Amino acid sequence: MRLLTLIPLLFASTAFADKASRAVPEAFTGLNYTKASFSEKAMVSAANPHAVNAAVSMLKKGGSAVDAAIAAQLMLTLVEPQSSGIGGGAFMLHYNADAKLLESYDGRETAPSKATPSLFLDSNGKPLRWIDAVVGGRSVGVPGILKMLEMAHKEHGKLEWKALFEPTIKLAQSGFVVSPRLAKLVQMEMNPGLRHSETASSYFFPNGEPIKAGSILKNLAYAETLQVLAEKGASAFYKGDIAKNIAQAVQSSNAAPGLLREVDLANYQAKKRVPVCVEYKSAESYEICSMGPPSSGGITVLQILKMLEGFDLNEFPYEHPNTIHKYTQAARLAFADRDKYMADSDFIDVPIQNLLDTNYLKERAKLISNSRDMGKASAGVFGSDLHENVSVEQPNTTHMSIVDPFGNAVSMTSSIEMGFGSTVMANGFLLNNQLTDFSLKPEVDGKLVANRVEANKRPRSSMTPVIIFKDDKVFAVIGSPGGSRIINYVGYALLGLLEYGLDMKQVIDAPRISNRNGYTSIEAGYNNDRLKAELERKGHKVRVMNMTSGIHGILRTDKGWQGAADPRREGTAVGL
Template sequence: MSNSAIKGLISLLLISSSVLVAAQPAEKREDREPEAATGVLKKQTIVAKHAMVATANPYASDAGYKILKQGGSAVDAAIAVQLVLTLVEPQSSGIGGGAFMLHWDKKQKTLTTFDGRETAPALSTTDMFLDKNGKAVSWINAVVGGRSVGVPGVLAGLKKAHDKYGKLPWALLFADAITLAEEGFIVSPRLEKLVAMEFNPGITKLPTIKNYFFPNGEAIKAGQLLKNKKLAAVYRSIAAQGVDVFYQGWVAKKIVAAVQNSTIAPGRLTLADMKNYQAKELPAICGAYRQYQVCGMAPPSSGGLAIIQILGQLERFDIAKMSIADTQFTHLFSQSSRLAFADRNRYVADSSFVSVPTQGLIDKQYLAQRSRLIDLDKDMGIATAGIPKGAVAQADDNALELPSTSHISIVDQEGNAVSMTTSVEMGFGSALMVEGFILNNQLTDFSLDPKRNGQWVANRLEPGKRPRSSMAPMMVFNQDDSLKLVVGSPGGSRIINYVAQAMIAILDWQLDPQSAISLPHITNRNKVTTLEKGTELVELKSALEAKGHKVMVRDLNSGIHAIEISNGYLRGGADPRREGKAIGY
């Protein structure tokens, strides 16, 4: 293929989807690298009547759209999307990682969640990430290699959801991903940049992943056709034999061998760990915000709880009369976020192992009490965790979460919906690559130091435990219990701020999804108030500092994907900071 033909193909792949109800002119767009970009690019809200999918990559959106057009359910489309993302966005998510999914059944008016979060191997110990002096190893040194790998959960979660809500045959959902893996996909500018910058040092230290991303010693380039025949073979096996081949068959054996024999930090994963993994179906957690019900994942995800807390603590303020460029809004949002993160860092972990005061944290009286700590004129500094009903004393934890994750929002033709956030944690995960896919490093989402000041940390590593997460797939419902919004984002622990802000923009400011997603970001994780570089928010720095804020200006590269149901239509948006798109019919 000529260079001009390749460039033409790239342009076609990166064009935003047309509006199918009222067609919009296609717009060519430049890609932005997610962890180093500045500013946002203009996109238009996509409108459709029947069904819609919004994902982080055009290939994945197209695969999900095709399934919807064939009469597939939202869960069917989510499976097709995840399989393609494993191939085309391997740095962010994949079958070697984990996921959280919310599912709305419109006919039955039921909301449920599927927990496909990774688990710690049975041979794990609380001191696994401590050095010989009993000190936690540096986080970056904990990431690479087999020690950081948890039992992958995403496939088990998707299979559990498909058993209940799938319509099309399991094997059919693999078709697009198999074809792309065998025939090749065009490398995006974003993937090129992340490989070139060696965002994860393991990609040049471990041979299998190095050979894939640096063929003949040269990093892959945007526009290059990249094939992954090993992944195609894995997909063919799983399509034909089901997930047992992944958890008990030849793929499981390959995974375990890679972890145990890693040349860097070999791990403790066994075939028994793989065989014994169980995805969970759990109730969602919901809280009121104005006239809406806001719903998300229960622990071990902290995202749903923290977002409900942020919104609940802000409810007494007239947010609708403010704007993103209002110093007072930025101040209030940052203060509410401080309070939520203080509680998150103390109490939230896997509730199968520790007592998490879930209902106490979102109790209206508790949130009103916490809200009264917000001073209109002064930054509160580092917030202290509250004492909600049911709280048990725990040490605070500041385990790191990096922003290489992906979010999928889908509404099918029957009105059923999926909000799914999926991750391998650090960009390129543990950097262990097995048969064409990357294994997660989710064990580093545990506190590497199990004790603080002699007290146990709730989110400490224990055998079989799921690490805490900030992933926040969310849904919002109207007063009549009809679905209003499907939303979520990647972004490490900043996910909580990204999603909460987008929800405020849609619910309070009445913005369409694309406009809400494209707003500049504010974050505060109970540390500093961070303003998105290259945006109008930078002008608020002095005014915030006058209120006592410590302010940082930096890139805040979310990957929000949202679908709003309004007046019988679906309105969708994809984050202009990344390469995704929304498409519907």
């Protein structure tokens, strides 16, 4: 593999939790189609225009892709608080064009040092109801995104750290116009704890009424926090007054007091990980790279594509029932492996090389029938005695893709988990509820679950930031929010790019397809009665539903960089 010569490849749940993770609808707030953007120099695609503008302003000042990503994330904490923020975590892929080096950064949250496998069990040893586990301080993990961003900035930033904070500080002080999406999500009360958390309620429900689209919302507490962080660096988040306020907010949560302490913040470490990459051959040869554990997204997507590599997919169009059938069968097999083997590799021996072995995946692909749905797939056998698990992973995340004028690229997915996170708010930002990404039940039938809660462990994620290379150059940068469906959103989009020669806007605007080793989901609103009928004839159990992805991507074309944003959210793509 071309890039891997530079980086060697190193190396649940209850029925209720399973039902919750697969049945909770994603918040659909309409479609907002935008045109694709083109630029020969640089491109930013992210989930909110304010964030895109902040990122572009850094590039105009001579900043790098990392500088732009930091400015965008700080802004998203303000204007898209339901999806991500400095109270959460992230995974970042970074390509250094000068060194021809791909690196990945892990800013995933960790469980507090006092957490035990029984964190989400009641006094009788039974798992809590999912909704009782989610809201309040008990679900809050140690936020990791700022440590990760500072690490990346020290290695790849070109602008001063404090300069990256200026756009968001100004907007937080003057106030931003509340978007229709944010207003609707607050009004829907998609997170039941939002109105009952005193600090969050006073911010999102001023005078007891939900914020309205078009109104001006200021966040002076967040502006003050950013001013401190701009001057003192990320250390001011993990030690001192901010850390004290976070710990107090978690421990005093009226919904469910949590275990996070100041010492947990002080001890947090962001990590550099080795990306997972495979070669993929269709009409041309590509190298697809993504994030390894503790994210399950990268390995699972790579498995899906490698299993499909041996099929003549161009026999049928991209959205044809036969294409979608084969895709969903590969997804079933990959999700079976994911659910059994994938967790934090610092705690669990994740068999990465086995899972991505070409011969293994060819054998798995032989299980795919052209005519019949296989039903629930079983995981491959690698001598492990772990029990399969399914964690409850919510779709309220964000993704940004950035290419700078120097040829560097960033693909970053970040999250606070459920919409509005734990609803615990401190210093002007919401705290995550990522600990519910662990399996609520630590063992099943006497077998340990890989993704069980353990002190200082990172919960499994489905975030799937991707960078694709062609001819030793960046070909595409892509990713999406969407909980565990992220894997299918990104995987099916990659199939369109690499097998069918579609451009970024075409794959982003196309209907979404998903199978997580259960029913097959097809997106509502695309006249898909025939597709549903054809899949059901093949034995699929089909659900038509809203599937609110948020793919933001960039593609190298003959016209330069093409940027596109998912119409299901409110993002934009802007070139320099």
